[in-house]
Amino acid sequence: MSAVMQSVTSHDSYLTGLLPATVTAQTATPEWLTALRADAAQRVRALPFPTTRDEEWRFSDFSLMCKTTFAPAIAAATLTTADIAPFLLPEATHGRLVFVNGVHAQHLSSSSLPQGVIVTTFTAGLASETLRTHLAQYATFQNEAFVALNTSHAHDGALVVLGKNTACATPLHVLFVSTASTTPVATFPRCLIVAEPGSECTLIEDYVHLSTTRTASTYFTNAVTEIVIAENAIVRHTRLQRESSSAFHVGHAAIHLSHNSVYDSNSITFGARLSRYNLNIIQNAEGANCTLNGLVLISGRQMADTHTVMDHTQPNGNSAQLHKCIVDGGAHAIFNGKIFVRKDAQHTHSTQSSRNLLLSNKGRVDTKPQLEIFADDVKCAHGATVSQLETEEMFYLNSRGLNANTARNLLIYAFAEAIIDKVPVNSLKQRLSQKVSSQVGEVV
């Protein structure tokens, strides 16, 4: 037997290669932002590229992306409204921000919103005190290489501010479009949503791709979203990741809740070759309420990793989480959901359920619900299931005349639909249902 030499390639300098060429001296960039970006760049240089030896990255091996050299996007591709028509939501025509390959596209955006609602870009809102107060305060980058990388690029992002007691009746749509390009491109989408006391809004954060050729395009999206919800405010957040099947996507969201505020999340993942979504929520005052729904529908060689943290720090908080994965082909879904109930968080009511449907024996699901309770008077429940389709359910449908294939499709569709049904924008709900039907096979 000969000894096997293992060569270990370190990718630690890989992210450094994705730093902006110059962080300094962009016109009209305030000093605080330049300093913030420089700090973040410093962390990118210091932090290693995550590997499967890190507990938090145990199942998601992103080293594949290191084989590709991504260039920062230059200018927005010249798209017209007609080009992006398939993604436009008729309900959201009053508040739409479109970014093409990471660059804000003014001519595709629209904003005619009621008084008190501001939807703009960082560039336009640079003078805003709100931006300075909140940017990078919740999505901390000290120990997160990808958050640091995104922050080092933070200059053109989506800024949404809801004034005190302002309810925005129509949904706000922040659309990030990636187009096919000859050289692989990296983009760094950034959103900051500030809901002032008593305000209310529905936000759609949407990652899509437009391909002109048949081959899926390779690109890298590194996104960070921060949502601050002040007392008595309500934010309904739907996040859609429908990137190209060759794309890499690493997204972070940090949510900060105050007294009696409400955060509803629907996170839907269809796309990307490798994707990671970290959703970190902190209930920082009493009586906050969160509903978290997740749907991952992947096939082929896709890998999708969802990590959520629900942190109850104060009394009388609620959270209810349902995360579903449908895994076909040789795809791999990962769910890691942590719930913390801190010492002071008495009378917390928290539930979490991870339900997974494995459609092929080559697919894989790793699910790990984690509950850590430090308070003594709380109601918490969590659970996880991984199953193939139930014989009894199949038989019920077969006995009604549906053949095995249709019955299977219907059950998968139903499994997904139970989450899609919660998306609060009808036109989007319909399109997502169609997407599920087209993926699992037409049924209803």
Add this chain to the structure above:
Amino acid sequence: MISSSSKVILEVRNLSASVAGVDILKGINLTVRAGEVHAIMGPNGSGKSTLSKVLAGHPSYTVTGGDVMFQGKNLLELPPEERAHAGVFLAFQYPIEIPGVSNSAFLRLAYNTLQARRGGEDLDPLEFNDYIREKSKIVEMDPSFLDRNVNEGFSGGEKKRNEILQMAVLDPTLAILDETDSGLDIDALRIVANGVNKLMTTNNAVIMVTHYQRLLNYIAPDFVHVMRGGQIIKTGDKALALELETRGYDWVHA
């Protein structure tokens, strides 16, 4: 209504079946003709649901002997969906919930699938809506149940009523009702039983599995069979059901 010259719909001969390696059915013989109502009674665990599921083609049950002819076809050779296409319907003792699919969408899918097999016309959602509202009246079901997900959150009785609505929509030649009466309140029992009566014609037939005489007050059976230990040990007319009601099963012997 019945005469021995009526067409035979179902002919079960010496049927044996097992599940998970355990023999449950041990030689069932049963002939059902057009226009007939058969009641099957018998103690818990005697194999009534097993017989129902074997006839409908449940994959977990293995037929170990005998044969079943349904309108000239060898039923046991057909997968469950083709049995449904041929006209067999099973109302489940425990109907399944399907969250995420509306009752009306599901019923339309099942209806159109059968129509395609029977050479009939498809109904689009609007046409089907009219059709299903008519059918709902047979079991006096509130139309709001059509918009709800299939059986999700339905009470036990509502699920049973929904099974008979499915029967009304699919119009089977042979309906096997497995304890459709259990879980129904007094009014619902009358309504659902009347619904079944309305669906009866001289060309179709019903097998009703039940524990209680009261269902038979509404749907008069032509035959009452007593099952025990995987066999039909006695067959009589409706007087037998009355006798069972007062005397129990102990006196019945093969």
